[in-house]
Amino acid sequence: MLSDEALDRMLHDSDPDPGERATDPDSPVATSVLARVRQRARRRRRRALVMVPTVALVVTGATAGTYAWVAGDGRGHTLDSTGLSCVSSDNGDAVMNFDPGTDDPVATCRVRWPELFGQAAPAELTACVDSSRQGSVNVYPGGRDQCRSHRSDPYLGPTEEQLRFSRFRADLKKEFADRTCVPHPEFRKVVGRLLDRHGLQGWTARHFQTADREPEGPCADVGFYDETERIIWLGDHKAGTPLSWP
Numbered sequence: 001m002l003s004d005e006a007l008d009r010m011l012h013d014s015d016p017d018p019g020e021r022a023t024d025p026d027s028p029v030a031t032s033v034l035a036r037v038r039q040r041a042r043r044r045r046r047r048a049l050v051m052v053p054t055v056a057l058v059v060t061g062a063t064a065g066t067y068a069w070v071a072g073d074g075r076g077h078t079l080d081s082t083g084l085s086c087v088s089s090d091n092g093d094a095v096m097n098f099d100p101g102t103d104d105p106v107a108t109c110r111v112r113w114p115e116l117f118g119q120a121a122p123a124e125l126t127a128c129v130d131s132s133r134q135g136s137v138n139v140y141p142g143g144r145d146q147c148r149s150h151r152s153d154p155y156l157g158p159t160e161e162q163l164r165f166s167r168f169r170a171d172l173k174k175e176f177a178d179r180t181c182v183p184h185p186e187f188r189k190v191v192g193r194l195l196d197r198h199g200l201q202g203w204t205a206r207h208f209q210t211a212d213r214e215p216e217g218p219c220a221d222v223g224f225y226d227e228t229e230r231i232i233w234l235g236d237h238k239a240g241t242p243l244s245w246p
Helices: 004-014 028-039 105-117 145-149 160-175 184-197
Strands: 045-047 057-059 067-069 083-088 092-097 125-130 137-141 152-154 204-207 220-226 231-236
Touching: 083 105, 092 105, 105 125, 105 137, 125 145, 137 145, 145 152, 160 184, 160 220, 184 204, 184 220, 184 231
Parallel strands: 083 137, 204 231
Antiparallel strands: 045 092, 057 067, 083 092, 125 137, 125 152, 220 231
């Protein structure tokens, strides 16, 4: 179950300009987060919002006078391997699902660019890991200097665990390919078996709830993956409709 504090933290971490005050629950940021939570799936969507990353600062050297940002894990890897943003300087950005095991971020954005932004893709695109709490992958027009200008580091590809997690996600989807209602106990059992198969130690599956502590519904699906905490959040699926996958 997610507490009020955990939900507030999700809102804060997704806020492009969080400041010191809590995120306004009626703001577009809050609406976006709550929609993702309640719909239990990350859907492909367009956003006309240029994100200003939340910067994590660390002290370097002997004094506190010199600072540097920390992007992703600090070694060129994202903390959220399931999502990708294609960023256009003129038309905002487009966020989509991503599979690091089969897809390349630059190639993906290049193919989707005309559809997303109504114009040909720039000649040069660069994938960067930003310094937000999520350590997201963003693809910008231009060369590697774009990473530094956005307080990001060049994206160096997935980690070994992220590749194993990619295979886990593919197998989980295959397990329930023709199902429209999977009870929560069966879903958790399959998740546990596949986590063991792919050597994903420390991962757990939990039912996503707000502070109202809603009981599990008759059918389950995956709401979203929290890779930092190694949690697979299960939501309540509407029986008779195809399962959606983040």
